[in-house]
Amino acid sequence: MMLTRFLFERIDRGGWVFLVLLGIAAVLVPVLNLAVPPGSMFHVSNTAVGLWGKYMTYALLAIAVDLVWGYCGILSLGHGAFFALGGYAMGMYLMLQIGPRGVYAHPTLPDFMVFLNWTELPVAWWGFSSFPYAMLMVALVPGLLAFVFGWFAFRSRVTGVYLSIITQALTYALMLAFFRNDMGFGGNNGLTDFKDILGFNIQSQTTRAVLFSLSVLALMAGYLVARAIVTSKAGKIIIAIRDAEPRTRFLGYRVENFKLFVWTVSAVMAGIAGALYVPQVGIINPSEFSPANSIEAIVWVAVGGRGTLVGAALGAGLVNFAKSWFTGAFPQGWLFALGGLFILVTLFLPKGILGTFTDWWKRRGETRKPPTASPASQPAE
């Protein structure tokens, strides 16, 4: 009761439109995919379900990035690390579900461990055959890493471009570590060849449709949590920290604690997104830690509109849709297009698509109404 009020009380009209559209998609897409015959014009193809399911997890990552960057001014160039860690936790569960069906038919060990002549499961893998434990790790591992990282970084007052560089280094270091075979996470091949999740065949179209719906629900939940945070009084302080950090400190707020809070929440959100991503694409490997991925997430948010949440999700969808189309039509041109897009948005749409649209909508409303004597038009004393 308290929680529903906390989550739903301060959603604006745009937010409701976003939630309703997502709710419709969560129900309609699986129905149109499974129940409508492939010949019909209303049929949603299996490829589309997989693709849009992936976009939903990207959108959740974008909201996580927007929460720290758009509202708290922390430009993270390493959020892909939290996404990948969540993905690895899910991947480890899925690997242990394969059981004796692997290529080497070992009863407990995943194929790559048999290949490396390991005889028993490394400690880091203990417990991952349990789904609840794996789900706990999906949130806990990125959350804990973010907490420890943030604890030191924010306490030492590392800000701005220095912090961005450290986050970049963090994800790069993790990438190098996960590339190593002796880390025990599959080296450069990563984790793949998944068979089933909670006993359901991961390849079956029903499972894939359910995973799509779950991704949409996770995106909705992520939006609700982020929206509740940024509209609370704590959210106002977080925005204040973004705009005038010393002022906030001299008002008596512990800036580092507020930063640590949004940073950790955001990392957990990114981890959950990664965990939903892996079963849909069927693989997780160290390239998910690559700095380019994290930077791409920043571009999504910038394109959609930072500090809007809905815009971030929208940007993730649009940019990735463009990427899918582009890599099909001009495989060599995508990175140029992405770079060009970032430059264009920074120059001509500094508030992103949604921010620009909102401004235009407001101006339109003002010009239509007859001008009334508003306090804003009074002369300054």
Next chain:
Amino acid sequence: MLIDPMETQLPADPVKAIERPQVVTQSLLYLDGVSVSFDGFRAINNLSLIIAPGEMRAIIGPNGAGKTTMMDIITGKTKPDAGDVIFDGQIDLTQLDETAIANLGIGRKFQKPTVFEMHTVEVNIEMAVKADRTVFGTLFSRQSAAIGRRVDDILGIVRLGDHRNRLAGDLSHGQKQWLEIGMLLAQDPKLLLVDEPAAGMTDVETGATADLLKDIARTHSVVVVEHDMGFIRELGVKVTCLHEGSVLAEGSLDQVSADERVIEVYLGR
């Protein structure tokens, strides 16, 4: 740093020196022998200053005299190399950070007006009003009538009632100065440090600001740094002139401005 950085409130047992002399315990702010250097430059040099409870003090001095650095030291932004900074007769401020000092009851207005430009005037004040300042306290806090009334009061005092729903970034320079003073008041501090409140104001605004500060000084201790001698004359309080990081002269404005050395370094002949 001896204080646990997680500690938001005043530590249960403030760092006390054994038996401080009466001059310390009866003062609100006591600076003794304070020095600080930046890369060999002595910004503050053996500075001593006593502010009594309820007092209003004006600080003048040429550029680079150490006025702003002194405020940095009092508010915990800069740690002194030597000397005592004692608040309320017993609390050693050199051991605390900005947040802890702000929560002890020292409010600070910056030289350049600093307000939260993306928030409305009302929200700016609301955030400053004394209330729970922890992450989870603010996350679940609900609008309270008491805070609303306090915001109304403050907006009335700083004459921004008509502008409450405007973005702070849209205010004029003078209005931003007042908003920041309003935020200071909302914190309900024991001591207000006000850095150049009249800078960039018109004569009318300067007069209004002097009235506002005199009003505030009836219930609070105030330290004002200012260059505008007309403004200081209007305040009519004790004046301290700083030069090269230490006190050059202290007394009424007439005494200080008659001082040969003050004329030499600051007022000019």
